[in-house]
Amino acid sequence: MGGLNAKIFDVGRVRAAYPALADGHAYLDGAAGAQLPASVIDAIAGAYRAGLGNSGGAFPASRRSDEITAECRRAVADLTGGQPEGIILGPNMTTLTYRLARTLAGRWGPGDEIVVTRLDHDANVRPWVQAAERAGATVRWADVQLPEGDLALPQLAELICDRTRLVAVSAASNLIGTRPDVAGITALAHRAGALAYVDGVHATPHVPVKAGALGADFYVTSAYKWSGPHVGAVVADPALLERLDPDKLAPAPGSGPGRFERGTLPFADLAGVTAAVDHLASLAGPAPGASRRERVLASMTAAEAHEQELFRVLLGGLDAMEHVTTYGKAARRTATAYFNVTGRTPLQVAEHLACRKINVWHGDNYAWELAGVLGLRESGGGVRAGLVHYNDRSDVDRLLEAVGELGA
Numbered sequence: 590m591g592g593l594n595a596k597i598f599d600v601g602r603v604r605a606a607y608p609a610l611a612d613g614h615a616y617l618d619g620a621a622g623a624q625l626p627a628s629v630i631d632a633i634a635g636a637y638r639a640g641l642g643n644s645g646g647a648f649p650a651s652r653r654s655d656e657i658t659a660e661c662r663r664a665v666a667d668l669t670g671g672q673p674e675g676i677i678l679g680p681n682m683t684t685l686t687y688r689l690a691r692t693l694a695g696r697w698g699p700g701d702e703i704v705v706t707r708l709d710h711d712a713n714v715r716p717w718v719q720a721a722e723r724a725g726a727t728v729r730w731a732d733v734q735l736p737e738g739d740l741a742l743p744q745l746a747e748l749i750c751d752r753t754r755l756v757a758v759s760a761a762s763n764l765i766g767t768r769p770d771v772a773g774i775t776a777l778a779h780r781a782g783a784l785a786y787v788d789g790v791h792a793t794p795h796v797p798v799k800a801g802a803l804g805a806d807f808y809v810t811s812a813y814k815w816s817g818p819h820v821g822a823v824v825a826d827p828a829l830l831e832r833l834d835p836d837k838l839a840p841a842p843g844s845g846p847g848r849f850e851r852g853t854l855p856f857a858d859l860a861g862v863t864a865a866v867d868h869l870a871s872l873a874g875p876a877p878g879a880s881r882r883e884r885v886l887a888s889m890t891a892a893e894a895h896e897q898e899l900f901r902v903l904l905g906g907l908d909a910m911e912h913v914t915t916y917g918k919a920a921r922r923t924a925t926a927y928f929n930v931t932g933r934t935p936l937q938v939a940e941h942l943a944c945r946k947i948n949v950w951h952g953d954n955y956a957w958e959l960a961g962v963l964g965l966r967e968s969g970g971g972v973r974a975g976l977v978h979y980n981d982r983s984d985v986d987r988l989l990e991a992v993g994e995l996g997a
């Protein structure tokens with residue numbers, strides 16, 4: 590890999606790139622949205638400063654917008670292992686998934702089946718369930734095994750059959766971090782002739798992504814989870830997209846990913862998405878001569894190792910406290926801790942931490958089915974402390990000390 594050394598990860602250098610981190614807060618809310626490095630903020634401002642036009646015009650400002658869009662597709666392809674011609678851009682994952690669900694369900698009818706899981710964020714559940722209901726198709730549910738908090742391949746093998754049209758599964762749980770055997774599940778889907786829609790929103794910021802190796806016919810991600818602006822993207826095989834028939838305006842593009850993109854794209858934000866991919870590619874240090882794709886893979890490998898090292902300390906510390914219950918024990922997880930404190934609501938814990946300048950999320954985090962499986966839906970869910978590449982040991986130590994105070 591071009592002489593890259595995946596071990597070069599200097600969290601101090603990484604943190605210095607993020608202006609927001611200078612406010613003294615421990616940002617452990619990254620799973621809900623990451624902070625932006627200065628390079629991304631500058632790229633967005635720079636695009637506006639240079640002058641933008643709507644797409645398809647003959648003048649330079651319009652040409653700039655078109656080039657920004659093309660470059661953004663190349664960047665997302667480099668991040669995920671896709672092809673630029675197969676990158677659909679849009680406002681966020683939820684909107685894009687509703688669009689794809691409407692398009693794909695146009696071919697479903699009674700007797701057809703889809704498979705969704707109770708591990709997934711609701712954005713990879715409800716759009717499919719509602720589309721199936723409208724089409725008269727049947728919904729099959731993959732359960733979560735406890736205490737691991739993982740899906741079981743044997744159950745999925747029973748659920749997926751020649752009537753299955755689509756399997757929707759997450760590459761990582763946004764609540765407890767579980768990374769299920771996506772390649773195994775998509776292989777079952779393909780053997781049955783079904784499509785696999787993989788929610789990569791939580792996985793993408795934490796691991797090197799190879800959408801092809803995952804067997805994802807569609808891999809969906811949201812840039813605001815990986816230090817970019819609020820833009821979503823679907824990664825698909827361009828040939829597969831050509832076979833689909835989305836609702837679109839008559840004069841809108843007749844081929845390519847633009848057929849799925851409604852209205853005008855946020856060009857300046859797209860420049861920010863490209864800058865975010867370039868930033869991720871730079872995390873593990875300079876690597877002269879390597880392609881951006883190679884640098885992304887090396888950087889994300891190093892970022893994952895950094896996060897996992899901190900996660901061991903975080904989980905070990907939480908599990909050692911008698912007044913704390915943690916959820917999930919899957920063998921493969923992102924660095925995402927979900928826990929409760931005896932005698933306190935998740936909101937009370939989050940408020941206690943906020944007073945100490947520690948940002949965490951509380952609630953079900955839209956993992957609605959999983960919160961039900963864990964028995965937490967009615968009680969306000971739990972507290973989520975999610976590590977991303979810019980977190981350091983002091984963030985973890987501060988969290989453990991503050992949670993420890995609640996047991997005194």
Ligand SMILES: Cc1ncc(COP(=O)(O)O)c(C=O)c1O
Pocket residue numbers: 620621680681682683684710712713759761762763788789790791810811821
């Ligand atoms: C795993 C997962 N899927 C989907 C979503 C929804 O993403 P968006 O906000 O881009 O619609 C989220 C957001 O938190 C998420 O964590």
